[in-house]
Amino acid sequence: MKSREQEYRELFMAEALEYYDAMSRHLSELERNPQDVAALNELFRLMHNLKANARAMGFVDMGEVAHKMETLFGQIRGQERAFTGTLVTLTFRAVDILGNMIRAVGAGQESVDDKALIENLERFIQGQEPIETQAKPTEEEAETDAARKLELSDLVYIPVKKLDKLLNLVGELVIDRDRILTLAAELNSPALRATAQHLFRISDDLQYSVMDVRLVGAGVLLNKFPRVVRDVAASEEKQVELTLAGQDVQIDRNVLQLITDALLHIVRNAVSHGLEGPDDRKAAGKPAIGQLSISALTERDDVLVQVQDDGRGINTEAVRKKAIRKGVVTAEAAALLDEEGVWALLFEPGFSMAEQITEISGRGVGLDVVKLAIDSLGGRLRVASELGKGTTFTLVLPTSIAVKGALLIELDARAYAVPLLHTDTVLALANDQIFAVGGMLMTRVQEENVPLVNLRQLLYAEGDEQLPRATRTELPTDGSRLQVLVVSYGNRRLGLIIDRFLRQQNIVVKSLSKPLDTIDLFGGVTLLGSGQLCLVLDVPALTRLFLAKRP
């Protein structure tokens, strides 16, 4: 059993981290508007609480810093002191130090002792100027600093690990339930069927309840960005007004965790490359302050996280040229790409748009990190941009990672699952709806030419050999129609020719275990109610394979 001391410590940590996040947020608000009384009151209250709690835990230094900050905010509130100049820098620094102290407690380390900071705070309280100003952090420090500011608390009152286990167990239960349902139908026993249906309802409820427990408000992550944006903007000498929306949108905590780095990259990219400096903006007839918004919204079963700026927009031709220069794409292939196709190149490994290395984004790692993270979640990334007007990046994410909607298809009497996130359209094509171009079969889907490929050829082909050139002679002549599943990935659509469609079903994806986990055409495996094993197709990997092998 947990000792009371242990319990207090955990409570203290959970609350202190919450306070730290809120302090960072309110401090950014106060910097933007020094007359923001609500932010000031909150800062005062949070410092006061942290002081009291830290002292009760015996963390003397933390209590001391919080106490001095409380006094300072009290003075600012009482209009004895203005929140400007070195005081702003110092308070941001002090909140950072408090964050470090809190994390040190969490990691069971000695508290960080910062006598210089305490002394400077005291000097301010006495109305004197601080002794020394802090040196500008190095690039490395800025990087780790920003990353740390985005860390999510592991304490959602229940450790997430336990919830993961619970969800896994529920996953197993769902598989057994489907099996029992199938058996009930086979045995044709009304009593068994009634019981099975009851079990179905209960386990469905259970599954959603457990998934529900893991959901948190997107604000848990979004609320950390005012501070990050402020830091990046300050070091880039840009003026940015950040708007957050959709903090209440519910999303799986693990999904949030997985996209943290990706979102950090996109936001930094937006500030350092998307938004122009104040002079450029004025020259372009825009207000000096750049607008940036980060919002979460729900769309059917997905959660969209959007980062929108009103900056310079993506220069499509510059991206096209650079991608060719960097060898990301051949000149011939690049010439065929439309605008969206070119934008997708931004997320290819080896592409980094920064012509000028800046402190914040010139790190060699580029937006490909974003694509990796989104792919691993089975999500999608959308880009929209207008030159001179701005850019919007949209992450399309599953609400939960454990249970996915999937379309079951059949090929050579085997079932495969395709996550619904990547399915676009289902077609039954007659002979005359298919035409051949350049050794590939194509069809028209909504005014767009979509290449068709036999899934069999992709799955069974070995080595790096190109796919054989296809002609219309291999199409059925008996009037039967080809069953085609159009999948989409990265603004690209591909028609997979399959034997037949089975049904749509929620599946619990289990990752493949070693040594099978290196087969990248399959994202995992699931068990069907019949007890049959079903491989889950990895659409991004299939698309890449097709692009590499097409004639």
Place this chain on the structure above:
Amino acid sequence: MNKRILIVDDSFYMRTMLKNMLTDAGYDVVGEAANGQQALEMAVATNPDLITLDVILPDNTGLDVLKGIRQQQPDAKVVMCSAVGQETIVNEAIENGALAYIVKPFSEERVLEIVGSALQGDGSLA
């Protein structure tokens, strides 16, 4: 019957610590409020023998909450809780009818001593 206590504090950590101390000593903690609005509602709903009241709350000052409680329940017994540095508010609270104040960080003995003596007062609260 055990004496019934309502805890008002915006910190979950503080509330838990106080609650443990009081429960261990045989009191019934009948409610926990995290802000002024909740405090006023729960004071009516639970009609406690004693209220511990934090001086700084998110939506209101502890002083306003104290006045509100005394207005709706003139006989309510209230003990203020405060970290050092808020002495002016505490003194004003005493003038407005608070029975005593506990300074954070508090020791268990001190809390029980203050709560015990506050409860022993004239006992006019039914």
